Amino acid sequence: MTDTSTTAKPVFRDLQADDPDPEATEIESMCMNCGENGITKLLLTKIPFYKEIILMSFECEHCGYKNNEIQSGDKIQEKGCLLKCTISTAKDLNRQVIKSDYATIKIPELDFEIPPQSKKGEITNVEGILGRVIAGLEQDQPARKAMDPESAEKIDAFIQLLVATKNLKNPFTIVLDDPSGNSYIENLNAPQVDPALSESHFARNKEQNHLVGIYEEELKQIAKEEEPEESEEDTAGPENLAEEVLHFGTNCPSCNAPCETNMKLTSIPYFKEVIIMATTCDACGRRTNEVKSGAGIGEKGVRITLRVTDPIDMSRDVLKSETCHLMIPELDFEVGPGTLGGKFTTLEGLLVAMRDQLTGTNPLVSGDSAPTQVKERMHEFNQKLSDIISSKVFGTRIIFDDPAGNSYLQNVYAPEDDPEMEVVHYERTFEHNEELGLNDMKVENYQEDDH
Structure with missing residues (x-):
């Protein structure tokens, strides 16, 4: 029997010209030109600082037909993301945008929407999105004016509205609604908070799961059918x-x-x-x-503030739940709950993981696609954060704000009060409950019909 633990290789490997073993897969498939069988070659690879892709090359030896395609191989994130950005300056128009195959683009002020089926994933900027829409509408206008002058006149008026929007006659909002969680809008103040940009994460509903190719009920049914019957010996395990x-x-x-x-x-x-x-x-x-x-979710939210005054503070145990906001006021830095997910580690481990994720996951703040100015800011931020981690700087406040009340920071003086740590329990606001999905949750008489 082969030991898979020693022979397993990454499915998506970095794209390198000198890769000695690219592991292309060949499969026989029908030629859509002549109907005979040709050969399709598949290569699963990863573009550095971007994402995983699937390269497909088809060639038919019978008629000579060739075809090459690229498909996204991005993994689907645990939650979808909703990005909103206010565009008010020429600098905002130049914000880079990564749109996945599943993202919907909206401009609420124009009551305008680009569905995911109409455009594949791309890297562009806000101005490029508007430019493509204008060009696409103008392309068919001559034929439309001949066949349907009334509709063509309305579209001309909308094109003028788009042009005025592109020229920033009035500020507008661009929204990316992506159930796969793989879209980005550039943060011009990275790594600090961008006041014009907001990001939230949401649990997908059934339709959104189907859109990204996840069919939970069907998979559960298949697993149930394939699950072998358990004997009493199999189920006899520790009760606790x-x-x-x-x-x-x-x-x-x-x-x-x-x-x-x-x-x-x-x-x-x-x-x-x-x-x-x-x-x-x-x-x-x-x-x-x-x-x-x-x-489950606690009765109250919790806000924990620690002032780092000693190297031993970096060894404190930390539980950061997936609903927790993390802030470092001295660095003017804040991350939302979706950045690190839930983690149980030390304070040092959490800060190191945060630093690595900020510089390694978003292609707009690291790698070849990041502007020099952003790279310099990220380098400066990383240096300051590294100084905090290595205990070269004291007095820094680290704040955990968790509306679900499920985050924890070790009190090294327990059960006595910790002089360097403040723990405040607070009543959640309507916005907190909305974020946690509690406002729509019926916990009493839920078996009764509302009407």
Whole structure:
């Protein structure tokens, strides 16, 4: 039996000219030109600082027909993303935009929408989006004027409105609604907060899951049909889940190679139960951990403020839930809940993971596509953050604001109060409950029909 743990390789590998083993796959497929069988070659690769792609090359030896295509190989994120940006200056028009295959572009002021089916994924800027729309509408106008003058006149009026919008006659808002979570709008103030740009994450509904190719109910039914019958011996295990480590197969979030995730229910002293999931990939060496609350949403939100005054503070245990906002006022820095997900680590480990993710996941702030000015700001920010991590700077405040109340920072003086840490429990606002999905949740008499 072959040991897959030592032979597994990344599914998507970096695109390199000197790769000795690109691992192209050849399959026989029908030629759409002559009906005979030709050969399709598939290459799964990764463009540095961008994303995974699938290169397809077809050639038919019977009629000589050739065809080349590129498809996105992006992994679907756990949640979708909703990006909103106010465009009011020429600099805003030049913001870079990464639009995935599944993203919808909207301009609310014009009551205008570009559905995902009409345009494949692309890298462009705000001005480029408007320019393509104008060019597309103008292209068919001559024929439209001959066949339907009334509609052509209305479209001419809308084109003029688009041109005025492109010339910034009035500020407008561009919205990217992407259920796959793989779209970006450039943050001009990176790594600081951009006041003109907002980002939120949402759980996909059934229709959005189907759009990105996820069919949960169908997969559950297939798994149930294929699941072997369990004997009493198979089900006889520890009654207490806290004593058991569960294992299940998954794919590496970095290279997509098959790997294994370990999951365990554990209890944090002076806090609550949490579920810890850890994944190690033998193919690329990537290690990740994620934390989910085992006790649901708390009655109140929690805001934890720590002033770093000693190197030992970096060793404090931290549980940052997936609903937690992280702020460092001295760096004018804030990240939303979707940036790091849930993590259980030390304060040092959390800050290092945050630094690595900010400089490694968004192609608009790192790599070849990032402007020199942004790279310089990111380098300066990383240096300041590194000084905090290495305890060269003291007095920095690190704030965890979690409306779900599921985040925790170790009190090294427990059960006494920690003089350097302030913990405040607060009542959630309507906006907090809306973000957590509580406003639409019916928890009493839910079996009764509302009407």
